[in-house]
Amino acid sequence: MPLPSSATRPGPRSCRWRAAAALVVGVALPCGTSPTGSAAPVRAAVEVVPFEGAGVRGALVGVTADGVNLDGREAPIALDGVREVRFSTTAAGSAPPSAPTDGTPLLRAVLRGDEIVRGRLVRADDLGVEIAPPGLEPVRLVFDVLRRLEADGPGRDPCAEPGREHPPREGSDVAYTRAGDAFAGTLEGATAEGVVIDGDGTKRTVRWADLEVLHVDEPALPAATGRVAELETRGGSRLPSTSAVCDGSAWTLRTRSGLDVKVPVAATDVVRFAGGRFVHASALPFTAEFTPYYADDVVDASYLKVWFGARVDRTSKGCPLTVAGTTYRHGIAVHAKSAVRLPLGRRFVRFHGRVGIDDEALEAKDGPRGDVTARVLADGREVWSSGGSVKGGEPARAVGPLDVTGVDTLTLEVDFGGGRHVMDRADWVDLVLELPR
Numbered sequence: 001m002p003l004p005s006s007a008t009r010p011g012p013r014s015c016r017w018r019a020a021a022a023l024v025v026g027v028a029l030p031c032g033t034s035p036t037g038s039a040a041p042v043r044a045a046v047e048v049v050p051f052e053g054a055g056v057r058g059a060l061v062g063v064t065a066d067g068v069n070l071d072g073r074e075a076p077i078a079l080d081g082v083r084e085v086r087f088s089t090t091a092a093g094s095a096p097p098s099a100p101t102d103g104t105p106l107l108r109a110v111l112r113g114d115e116i117v118r119g120r121l122v123r124a125d126d127l128g129v130e131i132a133p134p135g136l137e138p139v140r141l142v143f144d145v146l147r148r149l150e151a152d153g154p155g156r157d158p159c160a161e162p163g164r165e166h167p168p169r170e171g172s173d174v175a176y177t178r179a180g181d182a183f184a185g186t187l188e189g190a191t192a193e194g195v196v197i198d199g200d201g202t203k204r205t206v207r208w209a210d211l212e213v214l215h216v217d218e219p220a221l222p223a224a225t226g227r228v229a230e231l232e233t234r235g236g237s238r239l240p241s242t243s244a245v246c247d248g249s250a251w252t253l254r255t256r257s258g259l260d261v262k263v264p265v266a267a268t269d270v271v272r273f274a275g276g277r278f279v280h281a282s283a284l285p286f287t288a289e290f291t292p293y294y295a296d297d298v299v300d301a302s303y304l305k306v307w308f309g310a311r312v313d314r315t316s317k318g319c320p321l322t323v324a325g326t327t328y329r330h331g332i333a334v335h336a337k338s339a340v341r342l343p344l345g346r347r348f349v350r351f352h353g354r355v356g357i358d359d360e361a362l363e364a365k366d367g368p369r370g371d372v373t374a375r376v377l378a379d380g381r382e383v384w385s386s387g388g389s390v391k392g393g394e395p396a397r398a399v400g401p402l403d404v405t406g407v408d409t410l411t412l413e414v415d416f417g418g419g420r421h422v423m424d425r426a427d428w429v430d431l432v433l434e435l436p437r
Contacts, residue, residue, distance in 0.1 A: 043071060043248060044265045045088040050081050051278050051432055052352070052401070060085070060265065063246040079227065080277040083432075086270050096236045097134055098154050105208035107131055108156075108236075109141055110148040110163070113221045113256025116238040117141065118152055121208065124190035134235035135267055143187060145257045149195075149214040151178070159319035168215035173197060175206040175214045187216060221256055223283065227276040228256070234269045244271065272329060280330045281351065281410075281431035282312050284342050291337040293421040308335040315358055321427045323356035323396040331429035332412070333358060336372045336421065340412040340428065344404060351376075351404045353431035355386070355414075356396035361423035371417030372424050376400075378407045389417040396429055404433070 043059035048068050050056075056077065058070035067076030068085060097106045097118055109117040109131060119133035128142035129149070148163050166176040173187040175197050183206060185199030194207040195214055206214075229244035231251060239261055243254040251268065253261040274280050288310035307316050314320060315333040322328070331353075332340055361370030370392030376384040376399060383402050390397055404410060414426045 044268075046070075047086045048077050049083045049086060050077075051083045051434075052081075055086075060087075060246070060248055062248045063244065063251075063271075065245070079273055082273050083278075084270055084272040087265070087268050095134055095234065096154070096156075097152055103209075105211075106152040106154075108150040108152040109146060110150070111141070111145050111255070111257045111259075112147055112218055113224075113258075114238075114240055115255050115257060115259070116236070118236040124192065124195075126189035129190055133233065133237050136233075136235070136263075143189075143216055144218060145259065146216045147218050147220060148216065149211070151212055159315075159317055161314075161318040162213040163215070164318065166213050166215075168217070171217065173215060173217050176212045177206060177210045178212050179210070187214070224256060224275060228274055229253070230272040230274075231263060232269045232271075233263060233267045235267065239263070274330075277435050277437065279348075279433045279435065281342055281353070281433050282330050282332050282428075284344075284433075286310075286332070286340050286342045288332075288334070288338060288340045290335060293337070293416060308338075310334045310338060310340055315360055315425065315427075317360060319358075319360065321429055322359045323354075323427055323429065324393060325359065326396065328354075328396075328427065328429035331427050331431060333425065333427050334412075334414050336414045336416050336424035336426065338414045338426075342410040342412070344407050344410050344433070346406050346408055347435065348407070348433040349403070349405045349436050350400070350434040351402045351410060351432070352398070352400035354396035354429050355390060355399055355412075356394060356427055356429070357390060357392040357423075358425045358427045359392075360425050361392035363423075369423035370425060372426050373415045373417055374399075374426065375413050375415075376402065377411040377413065378402070378404060379409055380411075390426065391417070392423070396427070399428075 043061065046058065046060045048056045058072065061069040061071050067078040068082060069076045097120065105121045107121055117131055117133060117139055119131040122130040122132050122138045128140065130138045130140050132138040150162050168174060169184050172184045174182055174184040175195055176182050183197045183199060183204050185197045188196040188198045188203060190196060194205045194211060196203055196205050226242065228240050228242060230238060230240045231244065231253060232238045239253060240256045241253040242256060245252050246265065249265055251263045253263065255261055290304060290308050292304060311333045313330055320327050321331045321333055334340060355374045357370035371389050374386040374390055375382055384399055386397060412428050416424060
């Protein structure tokens with residue numbers, strides 16, 4: 001879909017203009033073609049990880065609506081049973097963004113459908129920005145599909161959350177600088193120098209070198225329904241998509257924001273599937289309670305919630321969920337004593353996952369911490385228990401599979417163990433709910 005030119009741009013953002021958008025990613029040398037130009041296919045080595053059971057390794061032929069096709073297998077592996085497809089780390093691909101020698105800014109763009117595009121700024125204008133992810137052709141992003149632009153760079157702290165530390169403002173675009181200043185108003189566009197904000201009739205350019213985060217006043221899309229394939233590139237871009245097919249050399253995607261994406265297999269790190277017969281429990285609108293070990297009327301409850309309340313897919317510090325060195329994409333981070341209530345609504349038949357102490361507990365100055373007990377309740381009835389302490393440094397403990405047929409509410413509880421109640425930070429990870437066949 002072509003982008004509108006500046007001559008046809010429909011008015012300023014204050015009029016809520018809507019520009020058509022397309023996102024096309026490619027490489028100079030098509031995957032599946034040898035460097036000599038021959039058409040001999042070079043099939044990627046992958047591991048297909050099911051929701052249950054052992055993974056299957058092989059050479060990727062392609063992915064269709066019917067499933068994942070591997071070389072030598074007569075039938076595809078149905079997508080309904082696939083958790084993710086992992087690509088060999090030895091495959092040639094792109095690395096995370098590295099600092100350009102010419103000082104060109106590195107950016108991390110977050111789109112309305114939670115897509116993430118990381119790379120070098122190529123150009124900017126009234127409509128949007130063009131970003132070149134590592135090893136890929138430039139990506140054109142109009143402002144109407146953006147929610148946030150963040151400064152990026154080599155060695156970026158995986159726990160850094162500039163968008164959370166510098167929050168958006170309702171009804172306004174806002175740019176934060178590295179010095180901590182905030183400039184709110186209407187985003188007029190961008191130039192080679194920086195982003196242009198019109199605040200009360202005064203235009204100000206926040207230079208790229210000074211920009212920490214830009215919030216664009218665009219709403220997030222509603223929660224996804226149906227199957228979603230989330231592709232993560234070796235360069236750190238992440239693309240949740242409602243349609244994903246692969247011919248063995250490249251992926252053709254339609255992202256949640258409605259953008260058309262083409263990603264070569266050589267640049268692919270992992271593709272995750274959900275939303276068919278299996279649903280991530282952490283995607284449900286759960287409620288949670290935190291009860292501190294020491295009751296203290298002096299400490300504000302809202303403060304405790306920020307530091308110890310349940311959080312989806314990241315710890316309270318903003319770090320990825322990591323247990324005994326293994327990082328998990330999906331889950332719920334809590335702190336003892338906690339109770340997470342999942343509204344199943346009698347829709348599901350099975351539940352399984354894992355629980356463990358997040359590796360943040362290993363950072364304690366006087367040695368590893370974290371010691372909890374855990375259990376699962378189905379409508380108030382205990383259906384699983386850890387049977388003792390879950391301690392820091394131990395691999396995540398398997399939970400289930402549990403029969404949840406007819407269950408209205410599933411409760412995940414974490415209580416104090418035998419330690420001194422320090423760093424009792426537990427992660428419920430890989431929580432999967434299965435719908436009836």
